[in-house]
Amino acid sequence: MEAQDLNKPTNDGAGLNSDNQAENTPASNTPENEVPTPTESSTPEAAATDEPATETPQEEAIKLEPVDHIMLTKEELVKRLKSVLKDFPVEKIKEEVEAIKSAFYKKHAAEVEDLKRKFIESGEQEENFEAPADTFEVELKAYLKEFKERKAEFNKRLEEEKATNLQAKLDVIEGIKELINGQESLNETFQHFRELQEKWRNIGTIPQNRVHDLWETYNHTIENFYSYIKINKELRDLDLKKNREAKIELCEKAEKLLLEPTIVKAFKTLQKYHEQWREIGPVPREEKEEIWARFKEATSKINKRHQEYFEGLKDQLQKNLDAKTELCEKAEALSALELHSPKDWEAKSKELIELQTIWKTIGFAPKKDNNRIYERFRTACDSFFNNKRQFFKSYKSEQTENLQLKTELCIQAENMKDSTDWKRTTDEFVRIQKKWKEIGPVPRKQSDAIWKRFRTACDAFFDHKKKFFSKKDESQEENLKLKEALIEEVKVFEPSDNAEDNFQKLQDYQHRWNEIGHVPIKDKDRVNQEFRNHINKYFDNLNLNEFEKNVEKFRNKIENYKTEHADDRLTQERNKIINKLKQLENDITVWENNIGFFAKSKKSDALVRDFQHKIETGRRNIKLLNKKLDMLEDMD
16 A cells, blocks of 8 residues: 555556656656657558557467468368367467468469460460369358458447457546545555556557547546545655566566567567556655666667667568569560570470579569569569460460471381382482471370371381391302302403403403392492403403493493493493584584685695594594494484
8 A cells, every 4th residue: 555644645656746656657648658669651660559569478388380381282271270269269360371371372363374374385276265263262162261250240240349358447437436436445445446447457458549538538547536535754765666567577677688589579578568558546745756767678679679670671582572673674684585486485484483482482562663573573474375376376386387387298218108219218318317307396186196207207217128138248258259160260361362252251251240239338349340351351361342342341341231230321421422423513514614714825734634533533432432322222
């Protein structure tokens, strides 16, 4: 009990004196309780609230274990939401529910976008796409609805409770007023007064818009009570002592908050201590300033830490904004690229997805910039993927044309696969294979099938060819041995005195040579040249005129071409002879004209004889060339 001198009309304990009046008034109305706090513009943590600033032991006991929601599957997110609704009070899980909802719909949106992309790439029209029903989304919506209903019910109860608390505090004020007019003894009256004060402290929060007026009324009523009741000095001193002990305890608690590692938690707890400070009555006057200075010093230090924390947070938010701005610039650069192949699009898509992954690891930007920078990044991403969709729409049309071209090549390959015209068909296969490579890609669904069809036809021909020539190689080795044996036989040939008999034997060697088949290509030129050299040497020694020797040598040469199936070389030889014939005929015409010109001159006999010799030689050569041409014609 506080005591007051009944003969001295002082208000030390009643709160009427200017020095002590602040003891029973809210902190906002007294210098002792003016605690500097960050403004609302500097940090959202400074916003006023009716709810307790710190967690009670019971609240800490039900605290959720943190998880990385983005790492959970949709099924796991739904199960977690169900568990949270079941095991935790609805007023404590708002942030968790929002986090689960955000993570779920990010995954859901990504899955729908992927399904749409595959739907479009499969050849369907984008407007025909319809996302399939998601059972997990149905469950999630049901639990979100339950949460919303329970939250609404809780808010309703909270408002009702605040209204009840308001009425209860108004009843306490009325109770104090009634004590003033009561007929009880002083001790009983003061005891009832303390009971009403305790009741006041135990009443919960009230509507925020009534807090200030209610405190004004409450303090005014207490002042009136102290003015009316002449508390004796003994009771007053006891009351001041209790108040002193309570405020020193609050000073100690505030000082311990300086060691609290969580700055925001320390700040919120301090607000609760200030609420308690306001509700504690006055202390002895001689200690009032000292106790308040102690509490104020701890308050100032905590507020300074809190202010520095949010200033550092501002710096971090600005760094986050700078990092996100850089990501926006990179995303915009990607969206501005002109890409011309699916490979390029896929590579750049991976780069953009990597930027999106990095974006998720960066924290919030300043509040005024957060939505703007997010819209900028999302716009760049949307632009990139819209361009990608447009590319693949036109790319699909081009792929369809490519499929038609490759189908035509398949038909050509299938028509040639059984051919035995090895050289011509091989050249044609090489040509269409080169053309195949020049044609662009086809729709993915047909890619493997059309390639398998083309390759099957190509492989069929080349396998057939390989088998043919593997058998042919064996016979060629045997032919080589036969031709080398024939060369040895020609080497030891000894001509007789009978030129006609020698000529017949040489022709017989040629026929035998021509009847032997192909030899390995690496030995062909060697053995042919060696055989011709020996045969031609014998022909040169025969008593044949030059015309006959040239005819027989040519016959030997083209017989080798025929044996080798060298049609191209025979054609080249025919064209060569025809060109020589034309040239000789032109030359003879010129020479004959020149003779006519020089014949008119008496001093040109030598020139005329020279031209006549050229004309005779040219006509002999024409005869030889015509003979060779006839031989080629006979071979056809």
